[in-house]
Amino acid sequence: MKKITLDDLAKELNISKGTVDRAIHNRPGVSPRTKEKVLKLVAKYNYKPDKVARVMSLKAKKIKIGVVCQAEPGFFWDHVIAGLRAAQRELADFGLELNCQRTGYKREAHAIIEKIDALVAEGSDALIIVPTDTPKLKEKIAQLKRQGIPVATLNDDLVNSQRLFYVGPQVRKSGRVAGDLMGRFLRGRGRVATITGSVQSFEYRERLRGFHEVLCERYPGIEVVGQHTMDYSQDSNLFEAFKGLDGIYNSDGATLAKVGELIESAASHIVLVGHELSEQVEALLREGIVDAAISQDPFSQGYFIVKLLFNYLAWGVTPPCEQMNTRVDIILKENINLGDQIINPYYIP
Amino acid sequence: MKKITLDDLAKELNISKGTVDRAIHNRPGVSPRTKEKVLKLVAKYNYKPDKVARVMSLKAKKIKIGVVCQAEPGFFWDHVIAGLRAAQRELADFGLELNCQRTGYKREAHAIIEKIDALVAEGSDALIIVPTDTPKLKEKIAQLKRQGIPVATLNDDLVNSQRLFYVGPQVRKSGRVAGDLMGRFLRGRGRVATITGSVQSFEYRERLRGFHEVLCERYPGIEVVGQHTMDYSQDSNLFEAFKGLDGIYNSDGATLAKVGELIESAASHIVLVGHELSEQVEALLREGIVDAAISQDPFSQGYFIVKLLFNYLAWGVTPPCEQMNTRVDIILKENINLGDQIINPYYIP
DNA sequence: CTGAAAGCGCTTACAG
DNA sequence: CTGAAAGCGCTTACAG
The missing domain is CATH 3.40.50.2300 (Response regulator)
Structure with a gap:
C-alpha cells in the first residue's frame, strides 16, 4: 500500500533513477527499449511523480x-x-x-x-x-x-x-436570468425598456438576446417599448424615456448605478434589473432602487x-x-455580501 | 531579493540549522539567549519556512x-x-x-x-x-x-x-432571502402558508424567523394564513390546506420536491419558494412548479x-x-447548473 | 545511452 | 543545549 517512488521503479528494473525519470518525461537520451520497459512498469503501478518532490528539486525554476x-x-x-x-x-x-x-x-x-x-x-x-x-x-x-x-x-x-x-x-445565460427575473417581478405583464452600452460588444448583444428570448418564450404579456444606449464614461439623460415604464433592463455591466440614480431622482417605481455589483449598486439595492443585480463572480x-x-x-x-x-449569481437586497469569497483562505479583502 | 532560508539564518548567527529550526518552532532544548537571537533575525527578515521543503521533510508524517x-x-x-x-x-x-x-x-x-x-x-x-x-x-x-x-x-x-x-x-439570512423572493414574486400582496420539517431544529426555526421578518418589514400586504409541518420520511397530504393560497414557503431543505408534487397534482398556480436542490427539484424548477430554490452551496x-x-x-x-x-444562492429556472463546481479542477462530478 | 552524485530547504534522531 | 548528518523524492549537470 506504500506509495511507489522513482527509486522503486529503478530498483525493479535494475537501472538508475535518472534514466527512469528521463523515460517518463520524454527527455532525450533514452533507448527505445529502456523507455518501453519503464513505461510498462509505470502503467502497471499507476505511478505518478510526487508533486512536492518535483517542486522541491525544481526550486530554481519559476x-x-x-x-x-x-x-x-x-x-x-x-x-x-x-x-x-x-x-x-x-x-x-x-x-x-x-x-x-x-x-x-x-x-x-x-x-x-x-x-x-x-x-x-x-x-x-x-x-x-x-x-x-x-x-x-x-x-x-x-x-x-x-x-x-x-x-x-x-x-x-x-x-x-x-x-x-x-x-x-456565460453571457447569454445571464441575459436569460435577467429576463426570468423581470418576468417574475412584473408577474408577467407590463411595459419595459432596455438600456445597453453604446460600445458594440458581443457581451452586450448576447445578454440582450437572452433577455428577449425569455420574454418571448415565457412572458408574452410583457412588451418591450424602448431600447436605449448609454455610455459608461458620459452623462446621459433618459429621464423622459422612463415615463410610463414598469421595468428597465440594463444589460451592460457598467452603468447600473447611473440608471439607478436616474430612476431614483424620478421617484418612480420602476423594476430595475441589471448586471454587476459595485458599492453604489449595493447601496441602491439596499434602498430598493435596483431590484436585482446579476453578478458573474469576478x-x-x-x-x-x-x-x-x-x-x-x-x-x-x-x-x-x-x-x-x-456562476450567474442573483443578488437581491437580502443576499448582498453573503459568504462567497471570505471563505477562500487566500482571499484578502 | 533572493528568498531567505534556514541556512542563511544559521550562517548569519554562526549556529546550526537544527538549532534555528528548534527555536522557530518552539521545540524544547534551546537556550533562551539563542532563541531570542534567532527570533530577532526571523522578524528582521520576515522569514517564513518554505512550505514545500517542510512537507518534503515530513513525508512520513501524515x-x-x-x-x-x-x-x-x-x-x-x-x-x-x-x-x-x-x-x-x-x-x-x-x-x-x-x-x-x-x-x-x-x-x-x-x-x-x-x-x-x-x-x-x-x-x-x-x-x-x-x-x-x-x-x-x-x-x-x-x-x-x-x-x-x-x-x-x-x-x-x-x-x-x-x-x-x-x-x-447563514440560515437566518437564507430565510430572509426566501421572504424577499416571495414578496417580489407576489408583488407585495397575497395569502401564503409555510411548511416546515416536523423535527425541532434551530435551522428550520431560524429560516422561518428570517422569512417572517422580511414580510413584516417590507411586505405588509402579504398575509401568512397557515403554518404546517411535514416529515421528510413520511407521506403527508396538505392538499386541502393549499386552497386559496397564493404562495407557499417550504423552509426545511428536505421536502421541497414533495411539496412541489402536491402542488403539481392540484394544478394550481401557487408561488413556491424553498431550499436546496435535488434532481427532482431541478425538474420542478424547469416545469415552473417550484419558482425558486435557495441553495447553501454544499x-x-x-x-x-x-x-x-x-x-x-x-x-x-x-x-x-x-x-x-x-453562499446563499438563488436558483431559478434559468440558472440551474450554471458554472459553479465544474470550475474547480479537483471536482469530480 | 546510462549511472552516480549533488542539490532543493526543511526536520529529526543521534552524538556530544 | 548544540551540531553534524541523513533523509524526504525528484531533477540535472557531469562523467563515462
Whole structure:
C-alpha cells in the first residue's frame, strides 16, 4: 500500500533513477527499449511523480504566467485581480510568478499585443489575456502556441482561436436570468425598456438576446417599448424615456448605478434589473432602487484561471473542458455580501 | 531579493540549522539567549519556512483529519462529501489523510461521540463534525481541545463550545432571502402558508424567523394564513390546506420536491419558494412548479472546511474569522447548473 | 545511452 | 543545549 517512488521503479528494473525519470518525461537520451520497459512498469503501478518532490528539486525554476487584463471599471476588475492575487499567494511556494499588465477600458488589439510581446520577452511560460475579437490577435495566439506558449482567455472568449481554454461567464445565460427575473417581478405583464452600452460588444448583444428570448418564450404579456444606449464614461439623460415604464433592463455591466440614480431622482417605481455589483449598486439595492443585480463572480474568474493554468504547466493536468464558466449569481437586497469569497483562505479583502 | 532560508539564518548567527529550526518552532532544548537571537533575525527578515521543503521533510508524517458527517438526504450531503473529497485529492500529496464516517438522518449525540472516539483512537489530528446541540457533545469538544485535537463544525454551528471554527450557511439570512423572493414574486400582496420539517431544529426555526421578518418589514400586504409541518420520511397530504393560497414557503431543505408534487397534482398556480436542490427539484424548477430554490452551496462547505483545517494544521494559518459562511444562492429556472463546481479542477462530478 | 552524485530547504534522531 | 548528518523524492549537470 506504500506509495511507489522513482527509486522503486529503478530498483525493479535494475537501472538508475535518472534514466527512469528521463523515460517518463520524454527527455532525450533514452533507448527505445529502456523507455518501453519503464513505461510498462509505470502503467502497471499507476505511478505518478510526487508533486512536492518535483517542486522541491525544481526550486530554481519559476513558472511565469503573464496576464494582460483590463483595468476598468474597477468595481468589477478589482475583484478579478483579487482572485489572480489570491491564486498567486497560494501557489508562490510552488514556483508561480505572476506578472499582471493592465489595459484601459477599451481593449485595443494593438495595445494587447504590445503587452503580450513584452511579457514573452520577459520570459513568460504562459499567458492569460482578456481578448478582443480581431484576426490579428487570433494570429498572435496561434503564433504563441507554435512557440510553446499556451494562452488562456479570461472573461471574454475567442472561440475560433488556438487558445488553450476559457474561464468566464456565460453571457447569454445571464441575459436569460435577467429576463426570468423581470418576468417574475412584473408577474408577467407590463411595459419595459432596455438600456445597453453604446460600445458594440458581443457581451452586450448576447445578454440582450437572452433577455428577449425569455420574454418571448415565457412572458408574452410583457412588451418591450424602448431600447436605449448609454455610455459608461458620459452623462446621459433618459429621464423622459422612463415615463410610463414598469421595468428597465440594463444589460451592460457598467452603468447600473447611473440608471439607478436616474430612476431614483424620478421617484418612480420602476423594476430595475441589471448586471454587476459595485458599492453604489449595493447601496441602491439596499434602498430598493435596483431590484436585482446579476453578478458573474469576478473573484472566481481570476482565482480559477490561474489555478487551472498552473496545474497545466506544473503537473500537466489538462482542464476538464475548454470553456469553464463562473456562476450567474442573483443578488437581491437580502443576499448582498453573503459568504462567497471570505471563505477562500487566500482571499484578502 | 533572493528568498531567505534556514541556512542563511544559521550562517548569519554562526549556529546550526537544527538549532534555528528548534527555536522557530518552539521545540524544547534551546537556550533562551539563542532563541531570542534567532527570533530577532526571523522578524528582521520576515522569514517564513518554505512550505514545500517542510512537507518534503515530513513525508512520513501524515496529517489525519477525521470527519463525522450526516449521510442523508443524499441530494444535499453527497455534494458536501464531493467537496471533502475534492480537497482531499488536492492535498493528498501534501500529507492529508481524510477518514470520513457517516451518520444517518438523525444525528444522535451518542452516535456522533462514538464515531469521534473511534477516529481519535485511530490517530486523527483534528476533527470535522456536523454537531447536534447537546451539552454532552460540547463537553466532548472541550475535552478534545484539551487533548490538542481541534474540532471544526460543518453546516451546523455549536456557538458556545470550544470548536475552532465553523463553515456553513447563514440560515437566518437564507430565510430572509426566501421572504424577499416571495414578496417580489407576489408583488407585495397575497395569502401564503409555510411548511416546515416536523423535527425541532434551530435551522428550520431560524429560516422561518428570517422569512417572517422580511414580510413584516417590507411586505405588509402579504398575509401568512397557515403554518404546517411535514416529515421528510413520511407521506403527508396538505392538499386541502393549499386552497386559496397564493404562495407557499417550504423552509426545511428536505421536502421541497414533495411539496412541489402536491402542488403539481392540484394544478394550481401557487408561488413556491424553498431550499436546496435535488434532481427532482431541478425538474420542478424547469416545469415552473417550484419558482425558486435557495441553495447553501454544499460543495463549498465540504471543500473549504478541509482546506481551512489543513492550512491550520500544516502551516499554522488561522482562519480569518470563527464563522465562515457559504453562499446563499438563488436558483431559478434559468440558472440551474450554471458554472459553479465544474470550475474547480479537483471536482469530480 | 546510462549511472552516480549533488542539490532543493526543511526536520529529526543521534552524538556530544 | 548544540551540531553534524541523513533523509524526504525528484531533477540535472557531469562523467563515462
